[in-house]
Amino acid sequence: MFALVKLAATRGVNLVETVFYRQIGSAACAAALVAAGPGFGSLRTKRVGAHVGRMALGVTAMALNFLAMIMLPLAEATAIGFTVPIFSVVLAALVLGEPTGRWRWGAVAIGFVGVLLIVQPGRDAVPLDGASVAILAALLTASVTIVIRRLGATERASTTVFWFAVSSLVPLAGMMLWFAQAHEAATWGVLAGIALAGGLAQLTLTGALRLAPVALVMPMDYTSLLWATLLGAWLFSEMPTPSVWIGAPVIILSGLVIVWREHRLARRAALAAKAEVATT
Structure with a gap:
C-alpha cells in the first residue's frame, strides 16, 4: 500500500485525498467484519470521546x-517505521505504568541505536526532515496502540x-471540499488500489491473528522491508543507502526481542493462572 501512496503522490494526489480514499x-472492510462477526448491535458505546480522540490521533x-x-x-x-514497538514499550511504562524489565529496556536502547545508524545525524545519510517525520509517525502510531489498549478494557x-x-470520514470529507481534485483514469486506479490494499491488510491481519499467536504473526511484518526495497527499486529507482542495511537489522532485532519477551511473559502468566485454578 505504501508504494501506491508514493505512486499517487507522483501523480499529483495530495495527502488528504490519499487518507480519505484509504479510509x-x-x-467498508470494518463494516464487513462487524456484519460477519458480532453484528452492528455490538457497536453501541458510551466512550464516544475516547473514540474521537483515537480517531484524531490515528488519522x-x-x-x-x-x-x-x-x-x-x-x-x-x-x-524507521519498525520503531513502533520500541516506542510502545516506552509509552506503556510511562502512561500505563506497566512494569518494564531490563530485557525490554535493553531492546529499546538497541532499537534507538539502530535508528541512529540509519539516520546518522550530521552525515546526511537520510534526509533529516523526512526522518523526523517518520520518527514522529512511529511515535504517534505507538500512542494509538496505548489508546487502543485503554479502549480495549470496555x-x-x-x-x-x-x-x-x-468517524474519520467525517472530518476528511469536510477537508475534501477544499482538497479534492480531478484525476486521470490511471490515477483513480491507484487510489482504488490504496483503498483496496488498506482494507485487505486489515482483514488479513485480523484473520492471521485468529489463526496464529501474535508472537508468530507480528514478526512477519519485518518482511515488508524486502518488499519496500524491491518496489522502491522497481517503481522509483530507489536503492537503500548502506546505513539502512546496517541499522535496519538492529531495529528488527530490537523488535523481535520485545515480541519474544511479551510472548514469554504472557505464557508465564497463563501457566500461573492454570496452576492457581488447579490448586483451588
Missing part, C-alpha cells in the same frame, strides 16, 4: 506515515476499528 476502503499518525513514505525512499521509511476490537474508520 473508505477501511470503513494524524496515518497522514504522517504516508508523508514519510513520500519524503523518504520506501526502504528507509519502512525501516470495547470490542471490532467496535474500535469500525468507529475509527467511519
